[in-house]
Amino acid sequence: MPAVFLLLRSLVVSxxxxxxxxxxxxxxxRSLTAAAGHLGTVLRHIWERISSQESKEAILGCVLCILNMHKKVDN
Structure with a gap:
């Protein structure tokens, strides 16, 4: 009887x-999805406020550099 009780208890716990x-x-x-959506909105707002094409190109260049560095670390 105690063995059956222990078995049932372990099944319930699992x-x-x-x-x-x-x-x-x-x-x-759900939390990560909401956070990603909020971050996307914030980044889009910041991107729209940058008026200089040179600044946008510099930011994209930095992002590409970071992504390439991350890719090299993974390999």
């Missing part, structure tokens, strides 16, 4: 923890 983990992942996914 079921609850998996549901809790799934809920946490879903919450994290």
């Amino acid at each position: 079921l609850l923890s998996s549901r809790l983990a799934a809920s946490a992942v879903q919450l994290l996914r």
Whole structure:
């Protein structure tokens, strides 16, 4: 009888923890999606405020340089 109780208890605990983990992942996914949307809006607003084409090209050049550096580190 105690072995059956321990087995049932471990099944219940694993079921609850998996549901809790799934809920946490879903919450994290929603939060990251909302944050990415907000960041995109902010960046778009900043981009529209930059009037100089030279400044925009310099920013894009920096972004490309950073992305290339990141790519080299991954390899």
